[in-house]
Amino acid sequence: MWRLRRVTGWPYGGTAGWWIAAAAGLALCAWSLTWPWREEEFVLGSGIRVLMAGAGCLLLVLTARASRPTPLTALVGVLGLAVLAYPTQLAGGAAQPDHPIAVTLANAGHVLPLTLVQVLPVLASARVTGRSRRVVVRFIVGIALVGGLLAGLSLTGMPGAGPLAAVSTLLWFCSFVIAPVATWSNLTGIGGEMRRRAIVAALASLVPVVVILWCVSLGIFSTRVGWADNTASWLLMLGFSLGTLGCGVLTLAAIGPAAGRLLERRSIVLTLDLVAAALFVVLGCDAALLASAAQTPDGAAAVLGAVVTLALGLPWLLVHRWITKVVDPATELRHEWASLGDIEDGQARTALLHLLRRTAADPGLTIRYDPGAIGAAEVVLATDDLDLPTVLASTSSPEAADRLRALGDCSSVVRPAWWEDRVARSDDLARRAAEDERRRLSQDLHDGLQGRLLGLALKLTLSARHVADPSVRLVIDETITDLRGAVDDVRALGGGRAPALLVDHGLQPALSSLFRPLGPIVSLSVPRTRWASATEATAYFVIGEAVSNALKHACPDHIEVRVSPLEDLIEVRIQDDGCGGADPQLGSGLRALAERVSVAGGVLVVRENQPRGTVVEAVLPCGS
């Protein structure tokens, strides 16, 4: 008990209060069973009264066991109390048919529970969606009060009491439409768990409708057909008890813990089916009863009832798939995603975009993968562990945004695309870093080392002028020549900068110009096509390096350079007839080549040429 007190903060524990109320109500009901039943028009057996009290007790127990006491759970408790008290009130009225207070209590006993079953779902729906429905609640309570007042007035036996009672009943019945409309309309634009909770609340609002239809059917039945009053009465009370119990249970489930069984998609669909089935059966019975009341033979009336039930139930079965979609639109998306099968590398983002565009019926929809500020028309599709958005969709209309929001958390569908984006992004980062590094290196070589070597050579040249000894001058001259060679090497090493000819006119003129001094040794077969500048630069570099490697190491008579465009690739082949022996594992020149090609997203293959020489092949993406 102390634990409960600590949790609730109430002096005797909120739970304890409900337990005590349940025990007291049960005791009172048990006592009422001993009272005489003097009322003759409306007879209620003790069995059904115990059942009604049981339903009330069950609601009280569920309230007491609710994990977090809130005003809404307290209201469910009040509903339980009202249901529990109702049989006692009825017994009181029947025991003292002349006592005005006892009769009024018995006659008005249903007003509070039936008002609550309308209000509770609306409040629950408002709570789980965070959208206020105060106006609706006030409206329902107002109608209940007016209906109750009119019913009370009609009981006083004043003139025009009959029509007054009819108006109050009509008003009362009509008000039962309000709650379902309010709760089901609340479903637009929400998704995931919140949507499932709102659907459960909306289901709770349908229960009273079923109950009231049940009551109406029995009313018609008892007045027109003349079944035993006793049977009609207990069937009426059975409907009342089950209806209020169902409403209370669903309301508690809607606001209850996340792991609640009733919040699972399957349970929701099942409940929806059950409620629908109950509705159809009730409507079928109503039809049969109406037909029977209109002097139709009993057999024909029964057939008509069955036909009505089937006529309503069969289409319901057909739209079952649609129900599943209403309950969880993301299911549909998951199915569609699964039906795409294995998606090729790099296509996940495109596939997701098309899928979402179709789902949202918004051809202008775009997806953002960078977490950042969320715009007004943007919908969060997936979040990370910290609940920060990882994937956003920007829609061009609020309706499309609502459709997407109804999908809820689409992590499972979005994840492949998100990964793909991350991989692409880190690839891009690495590529840029490598590019920067190369630029920095080339700059260091040019501006630093080359200048310094030149400076040294110049100083030596100037110093040599003052040296008279010819042998010393010879050594200095040799050193200067070596330094010049070093300067040339450094220039060749730092060949990372694309020459202007390549940038302005493309690969073919740049390569022709590059290899012209080599004359007939190099034969070029390069189309005049222009490609992306990065592709051209890589191809230029690869060809230049490969040719210079071949010239340096293989002493070829002939080098053939061929560039062939494939679909969205270009294939670069440098083939010599030298002594061969190129080793991609060891040669640093070849390794640098392979690295540069892979950074550009291509592959490099080095192999022996037949009958002699080496073939260097690179396949590069065109980057279009």
Add this chain to the structure above:
Amino acid sequence: MRVVIAEDQVLLRDGLVRLLRDAGHDVVAEVGDARSLISSVNRERPDLVISDIRMPPTHQDDGARAVSFLRERFPDLAVVMLTQVIEPALVAELSQGRVASFGYLLKDRVLDTDAFLDQLEAVATGGTAIDPIVIDGFVRRDGDRLSRLTEREVDVLSRLASGRSNSGIAADLVISKRTVDAHLRSIFDKLGILSDPEDNQRVLAVLEWITGQP
């Protein structure tokens, strides 16, 4: 001759200063970045500026941009650009169509000290000194023009563009000075450069080569 040197590589700059001082020139300022180059030229009004292309602050083409700026404001300023890597297409851009008093040389040329000093003199006196590699690039690339000149004439022209005098060209090619004159007249004829004082003709011929416009 009063010279301003802009080169961020200190070792090379010192060498250049020594080379020029030894040759009897007056190095009035030696700077290491583009902004100081502009302010020192503004202050000293030198006869010649020798400038690196890549220099601080951005290490891109700061030197080239500073020189363009200076040539616009001081049209008579003689400039020799030094570069690490020759890019023929850059010449037209750098010279802005005015090849008089303009030079564009690979840094390596400083090691051939005498030729380098000659080229500096040529530029300072209104001539042109374009690196032979650039001339090669232009001549080879432009097939139509090449077909109009004989091989010998191309040799003469490329030497003319790199700042050689007629006698220098004659010595290089081991031909007589009169033959050089004859080649030059033929070149001028073929390029449609006529009836101008000879100095002007020479500049125009080089200009024709480099910019592709008469």
